[in-house]
Amino acid sequence: xxxxxxxxxxxxxxxxxxxxxxxxxxxxxxxxxxxxxxxxxxxxxxxxxxxxxxxxxxxxxxxxxxxxxxxxxxxxxxxxxxxxxxxxxxxxxxxxxxxxxxxxxxxxxxxxxxxxxxxxxxxxxxxxxxxxxxxxxxxxxxxxxxxxxxxxxxxxxxxxxxxxxxxxxxxxxxxxxxxxxxxxxxxxxxxxxxxxxxxxxxxxxxxxxxxxxxxxxxxxxxxxxxxxxxxxxxxxxxxxxxxxxxxxxxxxxxxxxxxxxxxxxxxxxxxxxxxxxxxxxxxxxxxxxxxxxxxxxxxxxxxxxxxxxxxxxxxxxxxxxxxxxxxxxxxxxxxxxxxxxxxxxxxxxxxx
Amino acid sequence: xxxxxxxxxxxxxxxxxxxxxxxxxxxxxxxxxxxxxxxxxxxxxxxxxxxxxxxxxxxxxxxxxxxxxxxxxxxxxxxxxxxxxxxxxxxxxxxxxxxxxxxxxxxxxxxxxxxxxxxxxxxxxxxxxxxxxxxxxxxxxxxxxxxxxxxxxxxxxxxxxxxxxxxxxxxxxxxxxxxxxxxxxxxxxxxxxxxxxxxxxxxxxxxxxxxxxxxxxxxxxxxxxxxxxxxxxxxxxxxxxxxxxxxxxxxxxxxxxxxxxxxxxxxxxxxxxxxxxxxxxxxxxxxxxxxxxxxxxxxxxxxxxxxxxxxxxxxxxxxxxxxxxxxxxxxxxxxxxxxxxxxxxxxxxxxxxxxxxxxxxxxxxxxxxxxxxxxxxxxxxxxxxxxxxxxxxxxxxxxxxxxxxxxxxxxxxxxxxxxxxxxxxxxxxxxxxxxxxxxxxxxxxxxxxxxxxxxxxxxxxxxxxxxxxxxxxxxxxxxxxxxxxxxxxxxxxxxxxxxxxxxxxxxxxxxxxxxxxxxxxxxxxxxxxxxxxxxx
Numbered sequence: 001x002x003x004x005x006x007x008x009x010x011x012x013x014x015x016x017x018x019x020x021x022x023x024x025x026x027x028x029x030x031x032x033x034x035x036x037x038x039x040x041x042x043x044x045x046x047x048x049x050x051x052x053x054x055x056x057x058x059x060x061x062x063x064x065x066x067x068x069x070x071x072x073x074x075x076x077x078x079x080x081x082x083x084x085x086x087x088x089x090x091x092x093x094x095x096x097x098x099x100x101x102x103x104x105x106x107x108x109x110x111x112x113x114x115x116x117x118x119x120x121x122x123x124x125x126x127x128x129x130x131x132x133x134x135x136x137x138x139x140x141x142x143x144x145x146x147x148x149x150x151x152x153x154x155x156x157x158x159x160x161x162x163x164x165x166x167x168x169x170x171x172x173x174x175x176x177x178x179x180x181x182x183x184x185x186x187x188x189x190x191x192x193x194x195x196x197x198x199x200x201x202x203x204x205x206x207x208x209x210x211x212x213x214x215x216x217x218x219x220x221x222x223x224x225x226x227x228x229x230x231x232x233x234x235x236x237x238x239x240x241x242x243x244x245x246x247x248x249x250x251x252x253x254x255x256x257x258x259x260x261x262x263x264x265x266x267x268x269x270x271x272x273x274x275x276x277x278x279x280x281x282x283x284x285x286x287x288x289x290x291x292x293x294x295x296x297x298x299x300x301x302x303x304x305x306x307x308x309x310x311x312x313x314x315x316x317x318x319x320x321x322x323x324x325x326x327x328x329x330x331x332x333x334x335x336x337x338x339x340x341x342x343x344x345x346x347x348x349x350x351x352x
Numbered sequence: 353x354x355x356x357x358x359x360x361x362x363x364x365x366x367x368x369x370x371x372x373x374x375x376x377x378x379x380x381x382x383x384x385x386x387x388x389x390x391x392x393x394x395x396x397x398x399x400x401x402x403x404x405x406x407x408x409x410x411x412x413x414x415x416x417x418x419x420x421x422x423x424x425x426x427x428x429x430x431x432x433x434x435x436x437x438x439x440x441x442x443x444x445x446x447x448x449x450x451x452x453x454x455x456x457x458x459x460x461x462x463x464x465x466x467x468x469x470x471x472x473x474x475x476x477x478x479x480x481x482x483x484x485x486x487x488x489x490x491x492x493x494x495x496x497x498x499x500x501x502x503x504x505x506x507x508x509x510x511x512x513x514x515x516x517x518x519x520x521x522x523x524x525x526x527x528x529x530x531x532x533x534x535x536x537x538x539x540x541x542x543x544x545x546x547x548x549x550x551x552x553x554x555x556x557x558x559x560x561x562x563x564x565x566x567x568x569x570x571x572x573x574x575x576x577x578x579x580x581x582x583x584x585x586x587x588x589x590x591x592x593x594x595x596x597x598x599x600x601x602x603x604x605x606x607x608x609x610x611x612x613x614x615x616x617x618x619x620x621x622x623x624x625x626x627x628x629x630x631x632x633x634x635x636x637x638x639x640x641x642x643x644x645x646x647x648x649x650x651x652x653x654x655x656x657x658x659x660x661x662x663x664x665x666x667x668x669x670x671x672x673x674x675x676x677x678x679x680x681x682x683x684x685x686x687x688x689x690x691x692x693x694x695x696x697x698x699x700x701x702x703x704x705x706x707x708x709x710x711x712x713x714x715x716x717x718x719x720x721x722x723x724x725x726x727x728x729x730x731x732x733x734x735x736x737x738x739x740x741x742x743x744x745x746x747x748x749x750x751x752x753x754x755x756x757x758x759x760x761x762x763x764x765x766x767x768x769x770x771x772x773x774x775x776x777x778x779x780x781x782x783x784x785x786x787x788x789x790x791x792x793x794x795x796x797x798x799x800x801x802x803x804x805x806x807x808x809x810x811x812x813x814x815x816x817x818x819x820x821x822x823x824x825x826x827x828x829x830x831x832x833x834x835x836x837x838x839x840x841x842x843x844x845x846x847x848x849x850x851x852x853x854x855x856x857x858x859x860x861x862x863x864x865x866x867x868x869x870x871x872x873x874x875x876x877x878x879x880x881x882x883x884x885x886x887x888x
Contacts (some may be wrong), residue, residue: 056794074753079796086797092790096813109799148794 004064005191006083007029010053011061011071023061024048024217025110026210032189034182036223038199038208040238043212045195046089049161053086053192054079065159073200085109085157091144095138097145100132106154117188121149125180127173142168146177152185160185160192166201178204199239203227211235228279229268233352242282244352245318249275255349259314260294267345277351283309283321289329289341296320298338301331312338358709361802365705372773373721373737378598382592394577394590396560402577405491405558409573410496412496413502413559414552420499421506422548422647426464426536429514432631433639438510438645441882444504446653448874450831451501453851453867457657458488458497458859459568460664467660467758490569500653504560514540556605560598563834572596575728582734594664595731603723638755648652648860658862658871664864671862674849680866684830684846684873687760689767692825696818698769699776703784704806706848722774726783729771733838736767764839771835772828776821784810795825823881829849847873 002189008030021044028035037045050056052063054077062079063071064184067309070077074291085106093102097163100123107119123129123289126146131139139147154162165181166174182205185192198204202209211222213234230236236244247255247263254264271277288310293311296312299319308324310332322340331339427433428440460465464482472481480511488496525535541548566573574594581591607661634642650791651778663673740757744750787810795805811818833848840849 050793053793053797055796078801079793080799080801081801082797086796087796088790090788090790091789092794092808094791094794094813105798151794151798152595153446 004029005033005061005345007043007064008061009064011051011058011063013044013048013056014059015044015050015053015056016110019047020215021048021217022215026217026220028191028193031191032186033179033207034185034194034205034320035210036194036202037210037212038196038202038238039212040310041197043213045212046163048212049086049163049193049195053161054082072230081164082087082159083157084156084159084161085152086161086262087145087148087152087165088164089145090339092140092148093144093151095136098133098135099128099139099143102136103132103146103150103154105152109155111293117154117156117184119150121323121338122153122184125184126150126177126309140168142170145169149181153190160190161291162192164271165194167198168197176273183224191275195216211238213238214276228282229350233278236280236352241287242280243318243320245281245314245320247277247279247351249273249277249351254267255351257277259296259316259318260340260344261342263344263346265349267349267351269351271351278351280350281320283323286320286322286344287341287345288312288322288324288351289339292341294340294342295337296340298334301334304329310338310339359802361701361705362709362711362714363705365702365709366701366717368705369714369717369721372770375722375727375732375770378735378739379595379727379731381593382589383596385589385593391687396488397578398572401572402574406573406598408491409494409498409566409571410556410559412491413555416499416556417503417506418548420446420503420554420653421551422541422544422761424503424646425507425510425514425648426540427642428717429511430540430631430775431634431642431743433634433642435643437638439650440534441509442654443646445650445875446861446879447502447504447827447878448831448871449501449657450564450833450848450870451562452500452568452833452855453863453871454497454657455493455565455568456855456860456863457660457849458493459526461656461660462486462488467663472810483685485677491571491727494562494565494569494571498562499571500727501565501647502555502652505554509551510544520571533642537705543708553605557602560602560618561730563728564852574665575730578728580732582730588738591734592653593733595727597726598605599723599776614778654816658868661864661868663750664740664861665868668861668864671854672865674862675865676845677869680845680847680850680869683844687764687768687828687836687846688829689752690761690765690831691772692822693826694765695772695776696780696822699780699821700811700814700818703777704810705781707784707789708802717738718777724775725771725774729767729832729834730838732771733767733835736763736839747847759839759841761841761844762802764836764841767835767839768829768832772825774823775828779817779821779824780814782816787813820881823877827877828871830874 003102003230004027008024008026011024012022013024017300019042025115026035039045040190046327047056051058051071056163058071058075059073062069066081066099068077069075070082093099094105097105103119103123107258123132124147128143128146128150131143131147136144136147145165149162149165152162156213165273166177178201194202194205206223208220209223210225211218219231219235221229221231223240226235227239227241231238233244236242243259245259247257249255250262251268251273254262255277256262288314296308299313300311302311303326304307305325307328309330310324312320324339424443427435428443459466462485464485466485466486469481472479472485524537524540525539530538560573561575562573563575563579567576567579574597576590578594578598581587581684692795702718706718737758740754740763744752744754757766791809794803795809796802800808830846831848833852835845836849837852842844845853848865850866851863851870854866856859
């Protein structure tokens with residue numbers, strides 16, 4: 001017996017010899033938790049969802065939901081008997097029923113539970129009220145995706161699996177849907193696993209995030225920790241939110257880099273003095289200061305709405321990203337010099 | 353891991369495929385058995401005639417059906433001329449005329465003192481017209497009869513391919529400075545190649561297994577050889593072995609085509625970028641030529657046999673009065689309903705079994721079993737009779753099941769089932785290809801069992817396909833001749849058998865009325881399905 005809501009114990013998820021994720025163990029402790037799985041395309045994220053849903057059998061380990069063994073080497077509960085719902089990435093609406101009829105399939109399953117999701121509210125918040133009478137082939141892929149999401153939500157399952165649920169949704173109401181979706185999932189206590197390649201979406205929606213790389217679950221932690229305390233170089237490279245520069249540990253709270261000088265902060269892991277390490281430098285770690293005598297050359301500038309990301313070149317030809325608020329009084333052009341505030345202090349120091 | 357896929361659907365599909373594959377296995381097993389003396393006689397006498405005649409017949413029919421089928425499909429797909437909308441559907445009416453009935457009409461019209469002679473006599477008075485009227489008998493007659501009866505396979509498939517051909521491709525040709533002729537040979541024709549080959553393959557199989565028209569014209573082909581091996585020399589093993597060679601030859605053609613095609617892709621993804629074609633308006637002599645070509649094909653393929661049969665039916669009303677129409681009609685309808693229902697139900701179950709189990713073994717077995725379409729109806733009937741005889745004598749020890757299966761409606765329907773299974777199975781398979789797997793999976797995840805998914809999702813979705821397949825099966829069963837002749841109960845007649853029996857007794861004028869009824873019923877079915885046939 002386990003207290004966890006969902007327990008995945010040492011399962012190898014296999015779609016093909018190349019496409020598999022080995023020896024995965026993770027738990028969802030509480031009903032209503034939302035787990036996001038991040039990873040590059042083709043890594044096997046969808047296979048994980050399909051296996052949990054019962055569409056793929058397993059050869060090792062076990063999957064337990066609400067204390068019921070669903071999958072093991074010898075036991076396989078059929079998908080229709082699991083009360084797990086899944087919204088697929090591609091259009092999986094029944095082609096001979098209109099959108100409303102499709103959505104009602106979900107409500108029909110929920111009939112016995114009489115739990116409080118209102119079909120009209122769901123349709124409205126997902127912005128599909130104008131297509132309910134249309135057939136799947138008459139609507140856009142984004143609308144089909146939202147209709148599929150509505151159908152899954154209304155079925156009120158024990159576990160909801162969402163495969164890239166908003167990948168085809170217009171940016172204009174993507175954020176609004178994310179907010180409302182999180183609200184509904186939390187209010188209704190619908191335990192959910194979301195597969196996405198959008199790290200911002202994962203960090204916003206997820207109670208916990210899992211990073212899948214190289215056929216393994218590399219890190220499974222709070223979104224904050226995943227971002228700020230990545231546990232491997234692979235996770236750093238995948239999130240693409242900083243670079244690794246060589247540095248030497250000079251004290252309990254300091255290290256030295258040939259280009260940037262002394263850097264101070266709290267190490268999240270102890271390194272002996274004199275250790276040669278790779279320091280993770282994220283765009284928000286450095287501050288711009290026109291008065292500083294530490295000047296680096298601008299090689300690129302990206303406008304990202306709320307901020308600019310400057311790419312700076314060090315003396316040793318390393319390229320370092322730096323955030324600057326977009327309301328900053330002046331902009332720096334490519335080839336100009338860009339000042340970095342000294343002394344450099346980083347809130348938490350991550351090294352490898 | 354195959355055993356993990358086994359469930360009720362898997363077992364059902366396996367059993368169905370095995371039943372259909374049994375005659376093919378019988379044919380294949382003949383390779384290891386000893387044949388009688390006739391084998392040696394045949395080798396020294398007629399075998400090379402069979403090969404030569406079959407090849408000449410095949411080449412002639414493929415050439416003619418290619419020219420007529422592709423030509424008509426090209427004209428009605430890319431050009432606008434008077435009557436184009438009429439020709440689009442009317443050209444498929446030739447499906448309603450079996451090759452053997454076409455052969456009767458051809459002979460009736462051009463024979464000495466035939467219909468052509470009567471027309472000339474009425475127009476110009478008495479004269480020695482017989483020596484001037486060409487005679488379309490023998491090999492030429494068979495090639496013409498089979499070609500005009502079967503060209504619609506090439507026409508329908510090529511036209512569908514042309515219909516879905518993107519305007520972008522044609523515009524690309526224009527951008528590259530291609531002339532119309534160069535566009536046709538470099539872009540349009542190559543991209544329709546799989547469809548044309550599929551049509552020609554069907555024509556090839558039907559031609560090589562044709563019995564009615566080649567026996568009428570007295571041509572010795574593999575099929576008549578098989579028939580003779582069984583009927584005249586009672587050597588079933590040799591009959592099976594000849595079928596084996598035939599099957600290998602047909603499979604060889606497929607392999608050759610696949611090999612020559614390599615990995616070229618001939619279709620564009622269906623989503624996005626599709627721009628419907630703009631047709632070219634023809635005027636002047638070009639318009640006249642296009643109209644004349646299509647009209648000529650329609651007249652020769654459909655109007656000619658219909659008018660010939662109608663003329664004789666009116667000219668000899670006694671033969672019409674002698675026909676027991678109610679009996680013939682009810683017999684035909686019974687066969688159609690029983691066979692179609694059995695075929696559709698089992699093909700549906702088998703396809704769903706394959707889909708649910710995702711077993712490569714099952715998929716391969718199904719593919720193998722449906723290649724039985726290439727086996728002539730005669731050999732299927734013979735294989736079935738010999739299997740039942742063997743089972744009754746060797747396994748049951750004169751268990752007395754022969755009368756249940758041989759010379760009975762049940763036996764006839766079962767052999768139809770084996771013969772037409774590929775048509776039903778492929779039809780349902782092509783319907784299933786349009787249903788994404790995630791649809792099934794969504795249903796499971798909404799709590800639907802496999803049976804409920806089958807009943808509530810698949811059957812309603814595929815109901816149009818089922819109806820279409822049912823009608824196509826009806827057309828085939830109405831026209832089917834050799835199996836019905838061999839397997840039918842005593843005194844059980846259909847329009848096809850009645851026409852054949854009269855024709856084989858040289859009573860062509862008596863064969864006219866049942867032939868006309870057969871064509872009329874088949875035409876009716878074709879007309880109500882023409883919209884779907886041309887679309888998909």
